[in-house]
Amino acid sequence: MIIKKYIKKYFLLLLLIFAAPFCNDNLIAAGTRGAGSSSFEFLLIPVGARETAMASGSAVSLNPNAFWWNPAGLAYVERLNINLAYNSWFEGITQQRAGVTLPLKNRQVAAVNISMLSAGDIEGYNWYGDPTGNLTSKDYSVTYSQAKNFTYYLAGGLSIKALFEQLADESNYAAAIDAGFILNPFTGFWLSGDAKNAGAGGTFIKEKAVMPISFFGGMGLQLNKYMLLFGDINYMDGEIFSGAGIEANLWDLLFLRAGYSSFAGTISQFKLGVGWIYKDISIDYVMAGYGKLGSTHRVDLTLKFGEPILIEKIYRSARKLYSRERYKEALIEFNKVKSLDKNYKRIETWLETLKEKTILNNTGEDVGQKDAEQDAEGSAQQKQESAEPAQR
DSSP states (O other), X not given: XXXXXXXXXXXXXXXXXXXXXXXXXXXXXXXXXXXXXXXXXXXXXXXXXXHHHTTOOTTTXXXXXXXXXXXXXXXXXXXXXXXXXXXXXXXXXXXXXXXEEEEOSTTEEEEEEEEEEEEEEEEEEXXXXXXXXXXXXXXXEEEEEEEEESSSXXXXXXXXXXXXEEETTEEEEEEEEEEEEEEEEETTEEEEEEEEEEEEEOEETTEEOOOOOEEEEEEEEEEETTEEEEEEEXXXXXXXXXXXXXXXXXXXXXXEEEEEEOTTTTSOEEEEEEEEEETTEEEEEEEEEOXXXXXXXXXXXXXXXXXXXXXXXXXXHHHHHHHTTOHHHHHHHHHHHHHHOTTGGGHHHHHHHHHTOTTOOHHHHHHHHHHHHHHHHHHHHHHHHHHHHHHO
């Protein structure tokens, strides 16, 4: 079986992702200093209204927000995405973010995200308790992420982050990496693992920066077309936190979400959210309570551009033909997909299913395979000819 064939690769990838940060001295320090002792703690603020509403997302954030939850999820983005987000946190803290996600060749996807968190004006005091005026606090991050679908069952990703924090005249710089994988052993089920914020920084107010390193494990289950369940377990600073959520899909237009997270310790973090999708525009909103600290509000806007890559268009066309019981035409289209990528979305399973249909015979299959190869070659030749004038 294919799963058995790749099980060793999955295990090795998992081992590398979770063992590499243990070589970092910052991890040892973070584990002994306790929660709240790390620098750059703005990195712990979850990204994405959809995932925040469900208090988890490392396994099923298969969208531009995956750069924060698990960079491997970016591998499932099929079109150019522009993502804008605004987070109104408690105590006057706000966060703005802008990102671009772009599919590349060879089943790879790249993303760039820029984020700024501002705490507004903070009243400052000297060592004697006398007021010294307002202080400004800001944090910035620039993240480059790249992900790849190695097979239909396995995707991996990596994020590299440049970080900057400032409080009045004090500032600090740092660099960190995230790495993760998503395993999809069968349709509607996902497993994930990732390590976040492994890196090093300088000295901030006479103290060496300690990165907030954490480890995520997640699982997602698509019960049916209308219901998605998933949850995460997060290990950080010697403690284990968890989160779980649910998403209801109403007509592929409106999405209702709810979740609960134990990340804030004794504060119950129930979250409610809603999403709306119309053609190439999606808007997501979440409200999350933080007890006496108040509620937070997040809004995401995602715009999609262009068309899915050629292979995805052919695949969708084949599935549509199959649903209409036009099996001979579907076979031709599925064989086109196989000629372009033999591992694409379990193409062999689809072909086996079609072979079982009594309406098809060996001649039809041979013709379908031959036509598919000719069409694929023709598409490649046209693409090359159209690219040559552009190069000139």
